[in-house]
Amino acid sequence: MPEAAFARTEPADQPMLAVEDLHAWYGESHILHGISFHIAPGEVVTLLGRNGAGKTTTLKAIMGMVPRRRGSIRFEGEEMIQTRSDRIARRGLAFCPEERGIFASLSVEENLLLPPAVRPGGLSVEAIFELFPNLKERLRSQGTKLSGGEQQMLAIGRILRTGARLLLLDEPTEGLAPVIVQQIGRTIERLKIEGFTILLVEQNFRFASTVAERHYVVEHGRVIDQFQNRDLPANIAKIQEYLGV
Amino acid sequence: MFELIGIPPQAFFGQLLIGLINGAFYAMLSLGLAVIFGLLNIINFAHGALYMMGAFVAWFLLQYFGLGYWPALILSPIIVGAFGAVIERTLLRRLYHLDHLYGLLLTFGLALMIQGVFRYYFGSSGQPYTIPPLLQGGVHLGFMVLPIYRGWVVAVSLLVCLATWFIIERTRLGATLRAATENRALTQAFGINVPRMITLTYAFGVGLAAFSGVLAAPIFQVSPLMGADLIIIIFAVVVIGGMGSIMGSILTGFALGVVEGLTKVFYPEASNTVIFVVMAIVLLIKPAGLFGRAHA
Numbered sequence: 001m002p003e004a005a006f007a008r009t010e011p012a013d014q015p016m017l018a019v020e021d022l023h024a025w026y027g028e029s030h031i032l033h034g035i036s037f038h039i040a041p042g043e044v045v046t047l048l049g050r051n052g053a054g055k056t057t058t059l060k061a062i063m064g065m066v067p068r069r070r071g072s073i074r075f076e077g078e079e080m081i082q083t084r085s086d087r088i089a090r091r092g093l094a095f096c097p098e099e100r101g102i103f104a105s106l107s108v109e110e111n112l113l114l115p116p117a118v119r120p121g122g123l124s125v126e127a128i129f130e131l132f133p134n135l136k137e138r139l140r141s142q143g144t145k146l147s148g149g150e151q152q153m154l155a156i157g158r159i160l161r162t163g164a165r166l167l168l169l170d171e172p173t174e175g176l177a178p179v180i181v182q183q184i185g186r187t188i189e190r191l192k193i194e195g196f197t198i199l200l201v202e203q204n205f206r207f208a209s210t211v212a213e214r215h216y217v218v219e220h221g222r223v224i225d226q227f228q229n230r231d232l233p234a235n236i237a238k239i240q241e242y243l244g245v
Numbered sequence: 246m247f248e249l250i251g252i253p254p255q256a257f258f259g260q261l262l263i264g265l266i267n268g269a270f271y272a273m274l275s276l277g278l279a280v281i282f283g284l285l286n287i288i289n290f291a292h293g294a295l296y297m298m299g300a301f302v303a304w305f306l307l308q309y310f311g312l313g314y315w316p317a318l319i320l321s322p323i324i325v326g327a328f329g330a331v332i333e334r335t336l337l338r339r340l341y342h343l344d345h346l347y348g349l350l351l352t353f354g355l356a357l358m359i360q361g362v363f364r365y366y367f368g369s370s371g372q373p374y375t376i377p378p379l380l381q382g383g384v385h386l387g388f389m390v391l392p393i394y395r396g397w398v399v400a401v402s403l404l405v406c407l408a409t410w411f412i413i414e415r416t417r418l419g420a421t422l423r424a425a426t427e428n429r430a431l432t433q434a435f436g437i438n439v440p441r442m443i444t445l446t447y448a449f450g451v452g453l454a455a456f457s458g459v460l461a462a463p464i465f466q467v468s469p470l471m472g473a474d475l476i477i478i479i480f481a482v483v484v485i486g487g488m489g490s491i492m493g494s495i496l497t498g499f500a501l502g503v504v505e506g507l508t509k510v511f512y513p514e515a516s517n518t519v520i521f522v523v524m525a526i527v528l529l530i531k532p533a534g535l536f537g538r539a540h541a
Binding site: 065 | 436
């Protein structure tokens with residue numbers, strides 16, 4: 001396979017998601033400065049970078065959740081830069097926000113069933129309980145009464161039902177106990193086997209290296225470097241410098 | 246027993262019933278306001294004017310199309326609700342990112358315009374609207390005579406309020422509405438058409454006001470200012486109950502109607518102010534309202 005990096009790709013080896021020269025603004029502040037990257041179907045790719053580098057904004061811009069954006073976001077070949085966020089979701093993208101976005105006024109079950117199915121082929125509720133058995137016991141609880149780890153499971157679980165094939169996960173391991181982080185890691189492995197494509201935002205690059213195939217380093221709203229996961233050991237010093245650890 | 250404290254039971258239960266009737270209107274109108282405020286973040290000052298429009302549409306339907314009370318009870322909320330949907334699409338939509346104050350000013354202006362138009366054509370005097378034959382007359386309950394129409398108003402409004410509560414708190418549709426109320430952007434990013442939901446929610450709240458207007462038409466007269474008189478009390482009810490709580494609006498609405506009615510029995514001089522006195526006390530003790538959640 002040719003390395004498609006930043007070149008315009010031919011339809012034959014079309015990436016699932018191709019972001020090119022994406023800019024985004026919140027009011028007067030210009031957050032994304034022409035970020036470009038792509039993901040092939042079935043890949044797990046991370047955006048690494050320091051706080052405030054624009055990783056979360058990138059995910060929100062892809063989902064149409066920023067007030068103003070410019071550039072190109074193509075999903076399965078179709079341009080989405082002008083598309084409204086609910087229509088973006090309907091094409092088969094799903095977003096799991098950093099703050100998890102569990103609704104306090106909804107029960108666990110209502111949270112789980114909230115996102116409508118957008119395509120056939122989503123996981124059944126039983127399959128989600130198999131991944132996250134804790135949820136099954138707490139269906140009637142208020143969504144925000146769950147522990148942090150359970151809330152994260154709920155936040156991931158509810159987007160697996162919809163049939164979306166591209167998952168945008170924003171720091172799914174943040175603030176969680178190591179045993180929960182491992183469970184989330186196993187879940188991502190499972191999803192990879194099931195053929196999901198995942199764009200992962202992470203600060204914890206040790207976790208990222210256990211699940212992802214490629215990594216983009218983001219700074220000041222653009223990609224400044226990228227690595228194959230197998231090349232990580234050789235570049236550890238460089239990456240630590242990028243991330244400021 | 247009632248004679249002992251100098252109040253005949255007829256008067257007591259009579260006022261209790263009037264209190265329940267007023268409470269029914271307070272409950273339905275403040276419920277609509279609560280649903281609208283929850284999702285749209287708009288304090289709908291036009292609610293009273295739209296309630297008045299509901300009554301007038303019923304009157305128009307009878308005068309010009311020969312359609313009586315029962316069709317009006319269905320058609321008027323649909324017509325006024327559609328009018329509300331147009332208001333939302335063309336005007337309110339532009340205000341969501343601004344402070345509450347702008348929505349309040351816009352809807353206050355709309356209320357004045359709607360009332361002005363009706364006053365221009367109909368003056369301040371009311372148009373009579375008769376009780377449908379099926380609901381005329383009264384039943385003897387032993388201790389008092391219950392006019393059937395008044396009993397009907399209390400029953401049907403209670404039913405409508407509880408059905409609304411059930412839909413919002415216990416169904417999938419309601420869960421989507423609650424989610425959008427809590428976090429509009431994320432709910433939309435799950436693939437839910439939130440803009441359409443907002444339009445329909447406003448239309449529903451407004452339709453509920455129009456429904457109340459049709460129910461009110463045979464009791465009060467159909468007059469251009471019938472909503473203006475009511476809206477001030479409704480806002481007091483909403484403040485007492487706490488903005489945005491569904492069951493809170495229903496309970497507070499009925500309870501305050503009863504409190505007002507009983508005040509007429511025991512201390513008539515205070516009956517016009519008692520709701521505002523309660524409001525002042527509640528604001529002092531629990532500023533978010535009896536059922537309201539305090540915002541951080």
